[in-house]
Amino acid sequence: xxxxxxxxxxxxxxxxxxxxxxxxxxxxxxxxxxxxxxxxxxxxxxxxxxxxxxxxxxxxxxxxxxxxxxxxxxxxxxxxxxxxxxxxxxxxxxxxxxxxxxxxxxxxxxxxxxxxxxxxxxxxxxxxxxxxxxxxxxxxxxxxxxxxxxxxxxxxxxxxxxxxxxxxxxxxxxxxxxxxxxxxxxxxxxxxxxxxxxxxxxxxxxxxxxxxxxxxxxxxxxxxxxxxxxxxxxxxxxxxxxxxxxxxxxxxxxxxxxxxxxxxxxxxxxxxxxxxxxxxxxxxxxxxxxxxxxxxxxxxxxxxxxxxxxxxxxxxxxxxxxxxxxxxxxxxxxxxxxxxxxxxxxxxxxxxxxxxxxxxxxxxxxxxxxxxxxxxxxxxxxxxxxxxxxxxxxxxxxxxxxxxxxxxxxxxxxxxxxxxxxxxxxxxxxxxxxxxxxxxxxxxxxxxxxxxxxxxxxxxxxxxxxxxxxxxx
Amino acid sequence: xxxxxxxxxxxxxxxxxxxxxxxxxxxxxxxxxxxxxxxxxxxxxxxxxxxxxxxxxxxxxxxxxxxxxxxxxxxxxxxxxxxxxxxxxxxxxxxxxxxxxxxxxxxxxxxxxxxxxxxxxxxxxxxxxxxxxxxxxxxxxxxxxxxxxxxxxxxxxxxxxxxxxxxxxxxxxxxxxxxxxxxxxxxxxxxxxxxxxxxxxxxxxxxxxxxxxxxxxxxxxxxxxxxxxxxxxxxxxxxxxxxxxxxxx
Numbered sequence: 001x002x003x004x005x006x007x008x009x010x011x012x013x014x015x016x017x018x019x020x021x022x023x024x025x026x027x028x029x030x031x032x033x034x035x036x037x038x039x040x041x042x043x044x045x046x047x048x049x050x051x052x053x054x055x056x057x058x059x060x061x062x063x064x065x066x067x068x069x070x071x072x073x074x075x076x077x078x079x080x081x082x083x084x085x086x087x088x089x090x091x092x093x094x095x096x097x098x099x100x101x102x103x104x105x106x107x108x109x110x111x112x113x114x115x116x117x118x119x120x121x122x123x124x125x126x127x128x129x130x131x132x133x134x135x136x137x138x139x140x141x142x143x144x145x146x147x148x149x150x151x152x153x154x155x156x157x158x159x160x161x162x163x164x165x166x167x168x169x170x171x172x173x174x175x176x177x178x179x180x181x182x183x184x185x186x187x188x189x190x191x192x193x194x195x196x197x198x199x200x201x202x203x204x205x206x207x208x209x210x211x212x213x214x215x216x217x218x219x220x221x222x223x224x225x226x227x228x229x230x231x232x233x234x235x236x237x238x239x240x241x242x243x244x245x246x247x248x249x250x251x252x253x254x255x256x257x258x259x260x261x262x263x264x265x266x267x268x269x270x271x272x273x274x275x276x277x278x279x280x281x282x283x284x285x286x287x288x289x290x291x292x293x294x295x296x297x298x299x300x301x302x303x304x305x306x307x308x309x310x311x312x313x314x315x316x317x318x319x320x321x322x323x324x325x326x327x328x329x330x331x332x333x334x335x336x337x338x339x340x341x342x343x344x345x346x347x348x349x350x351x352x353x354x355x356x357x358x359x360x361x362x363x364x365x366x367x368x369x370x371x372x373x374x375x376x377x378x379x380x381x382x383x384x385x386x387x388x389x390x391x392x393x394x395x396x397x398x399x400x401x402x403x404x405x406x407x408x409x410x411x412x413x414x415x416x417x418x419x420x421x422x423x424x425x426x427x428x429x430x431x432x433x434x435x436x437x438x439x440x441x442x443x444x445x446x447x448x449x450x451x452x453x454x455x456x457x458x459x460x461x462x463x464x465x466x467x468x469x470x471x472x473x
Numbered sequence: 474x475x476x477x478x479x480x481x482x483x484x485x486x487x488x489x490x491x492x493x494x495x496x497x498x499x500x501x502x503x504x505x506x507x508x509x510x511x512x513x514x515x516x517x518x519x520x521x522x523x524x525x526x527x528x529x530x531x532x533x534x535x536x537x538x539x540x541x542x543x544x545x546x547x548x549x550x551x552x553x554x555x556x557x558x559x560x561x562x563x564x565x566x567x568x569x570x571x572x573x574x575x576x577x578x579x580x581x582x583x584x585x586x587x588x589x590x591x592x593x594x595x596x597x598x599x600x601x602x603x604x605x606x607x608x609x610x611x612x613x614x615x616x617x618x619x620x621x622x623x624x625x626x627x628x629x630x631x632x633x634x635x636x637x638x639x640x641x642x643x644x645x646x647x648x649x650x651x652x653x654x655x656x657x658x659x660x661x662x663x664x665x666x667x668x669x670x671x672x673x674x675x676x677x678x679x680x681x682x683x684x685x686x687x688x689x690x691x692x693x694x695x696x697x698x699x700x701x702x703x704x705x706x707x708x709x710x711x712x713x714x715x716x717x718x719x720x721x722x
């Protein structure tokens with residue numbers, strides 16, 4: 001029975017005059033978002049590749065130079081494109097995509113596209129993920145608002161129930177119809193999107209990329225299924241298409257537009273980001289921590305002199321200045337970790353507050369999971385900056401050690417390309433999604449709870465609608 | 474041992490607020506029998522049909538469809554019923570053949586398009602209309618699709634709620650003939666109507682309902698239409714002498 005109802009609904013939907021233009025508009029928007037994404041990623045990849053090559057050339061061709069001077073000259077760490085960033089660029093445009101790895105200082109990531117975007121561009125970032133998260137529910141609500149209300153308005157629901165169709169079968173039919181139609185549009189669209197995104201990534205298709213695509217497909221499938229259940233539930237509350245349409249339009253505004261915005265505003269109010277100047281001052285203080293404590297400088301100098309049995313630094317077999325530079329680095333590093341750790345804690349708190357708003361909207365956990373599986377969320381960005389910082393520390397240590405062991409002559413000592421060639425290029429491999437899946441368990445559980453709740457409420461409301469037509473059902 | 478009636482009402486009562494819509498209705502309809510309920514608006518005809526369909530819950534009493542208690546097993550009871558309301562609700566964007574195909578599939582049957590077309594034709598719907606959307610149908614055409622749906626469902630019980638209302642004489646005649654065919658095939662029919670002459674033509678028995686009460690049941694074959702009308706009007710307005718006196722006064 002449910003299959004017959006689903007087939008009939010799908011046939012009716014195909015005959016709705018509104019459906020064709022809506023589908024065409026959706027396909028056009030998706031195509032536009034893919035093209036815009038391809039263009040964006042392509043330009044960015046080229047810029048990144050060119051900058052990476054130039055950076056290496058400059059490093060290798062810097063000539064003979066003091067290692068500490070080279071440490072200030074230094075190099076960039078570039079973040080490679082995430083495999084599904086075409087679908088969901090996430091924080092990419094706002095978080096930096098490169099880190100300058102200089103001595104004494106952990107620089108924040110730079111190379112943010114949002115800084116180069118026009119004012120208008122910031123409001124019109126059209127991505128497939130945005131279309132799925134915001135446009136998906138709208139399309140479902142527009143096409144399904146009459147699922148139950150329309151049958152009641154036309155009197156066909158009573159006619160249908162008079163044939164011995166039970167409330168459960170009626171609900172199953174409506175659900176099957178909604179899910180069938182939605183998945184028929186969504187599945188091939190996502191498949192094409194994922195292929196484009198995976199093949200457009202410079203690294204090509206990887207097993208992790210494929211797993212991420214599968215997880216992202218599942219996320220949006222659950223999200224859209226929730227929207228179908230919401231559409232059925234709201235439609236079951238009203239006796240006319242118009243009333244159901246207005247109620248669903250309001251629902252869309254709340255779950256897809258207002259709740260995410262409100263969550264973000266509340267999160268920022270609860271856990272405000274520190275002023276950029278304060279962070280900059282903290283980083284500067286961390287960098288200068290060696291110079292701020294003369295007693296410590298003297299204690300450390302004495303311990304080195306004692307270790308080597310030397311009377312002064314000139315009689316040491318190493319360059320004490322280079323040694324002190326490395327000590328300075330190692331004193332500053334925990335301070336950098338503290339400052340950036342504090343920022344991370346703030347962002348984590350903001351994200352926790354945003355997650356609380358998942359109660360109001362399934363868009364919030366779905367958006368979080370989308371960014372996570374695309375590899376473009378803050379956690380992935382943090383993995384990159386942490387890896388870049390570790391690379392910086394290793395690199396500076398190598399330079400300091402070379403200076404310390406070979407630079408007894410002092411600042412006039414120079415190293416050459418032989419040393420520069422020892423430094424490996426920074427290569428960042430995002431961790432496999434399977435290894436970091438635990439980070440996103442909360443969002444996934446929230447989405448599943450939404451699905452269970454939406455289905456339950458829809459079933460209850462359809463049952464109520466059926467009983468209002470046929471009390472003995 | 475209880476006799477198996479196709480439809481049976483036992484002491485059925487229904488009130489809406491202070492209004493007694495149905496009072497202690499006892500009625501049976503046997504296999505292959507057409508019982509017509511005659512009465513003015515508000516007499517309780519539609520309430521009776523709705524109670525058999527389970528569209529309303531009785532305050533007291535029970536309704537049975539092929540001995541199945543409608544309140545206890547409503548979905549099972551409805552599987553034996555075909556229902557034709559005053560205006561059959563069809564899906565306007567589906568054609569006549571698609572509408573009947575849908576209702577056919579609900580019963581689990583998978584008739585071919587040719588078989589469904591035969592049913593529509595037997596119900597009196599011209600073939601030229603089979604492939605047209607029902608939004609273009611007249612009321613009579615929709616009622617004919619409703620009859621075809623009833624035929625497709627092979628239901629043993631047909632409940633008709635003012636099915637002839639608003640139909641032109643030709644369409645009403647066609648529909649009457651279709652109902653007679655179903656009756657002859659062994660279908661039991663309970664029909665609510667205002668049309669005394671059509672009730673006499675189709676029905677085996679005619680029940681007269683007044684203010685929620687079944688006041689008399691007539692043998693349609695034993696009386697002619699005039700006599701039935703006379704009895705009906707007497708119930709409606711009192712004996713002829715009284716009506717005459719009232720008219721003169």
